[in-house]
Amino acid sequence: MKLEQYQITECSCPECISYCRKRPGWFRPQEIAPLAEFLDLIIEETFQKYLILDWWGEDKIYLLSPVKDFDKLLYSKDPLKRELASLYLESNELLGRDCDRAGSYASFAYAFVHAPCVFLRGEKCSIYPARPFECKVTWHENDKSIKNIRKLIAGEWKQSKLLERLDLFDEFKRPVSRKNYDCP
Numbered sequence: 505m506k507l508e509q510y511q512i513t514e515c516s517c518p519e520c521i522s523y524c525r526k527r528p529g530w531f532r533p534q535e536i537a538p539l540a541e542f543l544d545l546i547i548e549e550t551f552q553k554y555l556i557l558d559w560w561g562e563d564k565i566y567l568l569s570p571v572k573d574f575d576k577l578l579y580s581k582d583p584l585k586r587e588l589a590s591l592y593l594e595s596n597e598l599l600g601r602d603c604d605r606a607g608s609y610a611s612f613a614y615a616f617v618h619a620p621c622v623f624l625r626g627e628k629c630s631i632y633p634a635r636p637f638e639c640k641v642t643w644h645e646n647d648k649s650i651k652n653i654r655k656l657i658a659g660e661w662k663q664s665k666l667l668e669r670l671d672l673f674d675e676f677k678r679p680v681s682r683k684n685y686d687c688p
């Protein structure tokens with residue numbers, strides 16, 4: 505099935521929101537410019553403030569996604585979530601890893617740690633008209649469809665030149681953080 509064949513939904517039921525609290529959906533490459541426009545930022549600033557370089561598969565196809573906001577967990581009412589978030593952030597710091605935050609790249613562990621999307625405000629998506637394709641179609645799909653959608657989105661990123669333009673890799677094609685980008 506192609507991406508265009510999946511039905512776009514406008515649903516924001518508790519099940520959908522529960523995904524927003526666990527793992528943000530993935531953008532298609534052509535959705536990044538409209539997102540930046542929606543936020544009234546340039547693409548580089550959008551990445552620095554809100555996105556992360558996530559990846560798919562053993563070959564690591566890189567793509568952009570809203571970052572998980574671990575700080576929100578630090579203020580969670582649930583003590584276990586607070587503890588987990590703080591341990592996770594501390595371990596990154598101890599290991600000297602400059603990853604898993606906006607303007608950076610996702611570590612191997614990132615996919616396995618649940619945290620709310622940076623764009624979730626209360627129970628609402630703050631970029632709803634510019635939300636990622638995956639958010640528009642997947643939350644009520646089964647696991648097989650979600651996997652297929654992610655695979656197809658990753659395939660589009662593999663063809664895209666956007667990440668090259670954003671200069672997110674070093675000379676060895678390893679992802680690098682954009683910490684020093686002068687973001688207002």
Ligand code: SF4
Binds near residue numbers: 623624631632636
């Ligand atoms: S972008 Fe919006 S819809 Fe998608 S996960 Fe984030 S808050 Fe939810």
